[in-house]
Amino acid sequence: MSESQRETLQEIAIKLAEDQVKSQMILTGPRERAIFILGSPNVGKSTLINRYLDREESSKTTLALEYSYGRRSSPGQGIQKQVSHIWELGTVINSQELLEIPLRSHNLENLSILLMLDLSEPQRLWTDTNTILNGLKTALKKCLDSSTEAGLKKISQDRVGINHKELSTLDLFPIPVYLIGGRYDLFQNKFDPEIKKQVCRCLRAVAHLIGASIFFYTAHNTSMGKVMKDILSHCGFGAPVNPMRQILVDYNGPICVGFGQDTWDSIGVPPGSLDSIGTLYCRVIPQEEAKEVNLPDDPGKDPGFREPMIDEMRAQRDEQLQTLLKYSELTGRFEKIE
Numbered sequence: 001m002s003e004s005q006r007e008t009l010q011e012i013a014i015k016l017a018e019d020q021v022k023s024q025m026i027l028t029g030p031r032e033r034a035i036f037i038l039g040s041p042n043v044g045k046s047t048l049i050n051r052y053l054d055r056e057e058s059s060k061t062t063l064a065l066e067y068s069y070g071r072r073s074s075p076g077q078g079i080q081k082q083v084s085h086i087w088e089l090g091t092v093i094n095s096q097e098l099l100e101i102p103l104r105s106h107n108l109e110n111l112s113i114l115l116m117l118d119l120s121e122p123q124r125l126w127t128d129t130n131t132i133l134n135g136l137k138t139a140l141k142k143c144l145d146s147s148t149e150a151g152l153k154k155i156s157q158d159r160v161g162i163n164h165k166e167l168s169t170l171d172l173f174p175i176p177v178y179l180i181g182g183r184y185d186l187f188q189n190k191f192d193p194e195i196k197k198q199v200c201r202c203l204r205a206v207a208h209l210i211g212a213s214i215f216f217y218t219a220h221n222t223s224m225g226k227v228m229k230d231i232l233s234h235c236g237f238g239a240p241v242n243p244m245r246q247i248l249v250d251y252n253g254p255i256c257v258g259f260g261q262d263t264w265d266s267i268g269v270p271p272g273s274l275d276s277i278g279t280l281y282c283r284v285i286p287q288e289e290a291k292e293v294n295l296p297d298d299p300g301k302d303p304g305f306r307e308p309m310i311d312e313m314r315a316q317r318d319e320q321l322q323t324l325l326k327y328s329e330l331t332g333r334f335e336k337i338e
Contacts, residue, residue: 031082034106035235038089039116040128043182044219045088048116051225052232053086062090065098072237084236092135099139108143108152108175112235116180119187119216122199126278127287129206133274140174149174160211160260169264169271170211176259177212178231179203184254185218193252195285200251202281205269208262209277213244216254224254
């Protein structure tokens with residue numbers, strides 16, 4: 001057996017040992033984790049959550065911030081269940097206070113962020129990415145004290161790899177971020193190779209800069225759906241240990257790069273900041289202004305949000321309110337006559 005083969009076997013043995021250690025840590029790890037999902041409008045965030053929680057209900061438009069949760073039992077944890085808290089933000093426009101709620105509601109060491117971007121809208125991609133990341137940074141500054149920030153920085157360095165040769169060029173996010181390119185099926189069939197190249201290069205550069213993972217996804221592909229569910233399960237329950245087992249960087253196919261597995265040379269851009277990455281991208285693909293989100297005048301009257309018991313009680317209250325208003329109006333008229 002050659003020296004290179006012996007080294008390969010040794011590396012495999014080390015990885016197996018590391019996986020066993022990580023699996024043991026899951027059994028003794030936190031019983032509660034949280035996932036914060038936000039991103040481009042209408043990219044499929046609610047549908048993704050429903051599939052993760054095995055819910056059959058049709059997805060509704062998320063108007064503001066919504067909360068749901070999942071529970072499961074794990075071997076070695078007795079009757080106690082693990083809980084996965086899931087937050088979804090419909091839009092980051094005028095939502096700075098809502099951004100802070102998931103960050104303040106959980107231990108940040110047990111929180112993961114899924115930033116889901118619409119690949120089928122390259123002319124909005126950078127606007128969405130930049131707006132969301134800057135909004136998150138502003139919210140985190142309000143939620144972090146110096147001690148917590150230092151602890152999270154150390155964890156983020158370990159996540160990328162303390163010996164990563166480009167660590168000094170990165171501006172790591174203190175919380176694990178999974179950058180999800182949604183609606184990949186439309187992206188794959190809709191655009192020419194140059195647009196695909198620019199989109200993939202931009203998102204890989206952003207992910208590398210902030211120390212994120214990146215994965216392209218469509219609900220219409222079974223294997224992608226399996227990886228996506230594994231990512232959510234990893235964020236929500238700590239298993240599987242390694243949900244992203246491949247490294248895929250060819251812009252003619254879906255991108256899949258885990259934490260700390262990319263380099264500036266491989267991406268094809270020089271080390272830089274978020275602004276410099278955006279400048280390179282916008283030179284080729286000019287961006288549209290962020291669109292205002294049109295919300296219904298009264299979400300309670302929207303047929304997509306029907307809740308029979310609540311709707312019946314509200315109808316009774318509305319009727320009582322109308323009766324009181326009429327009574328008040330009549331009383332006022334009589335007082336004027338007197």
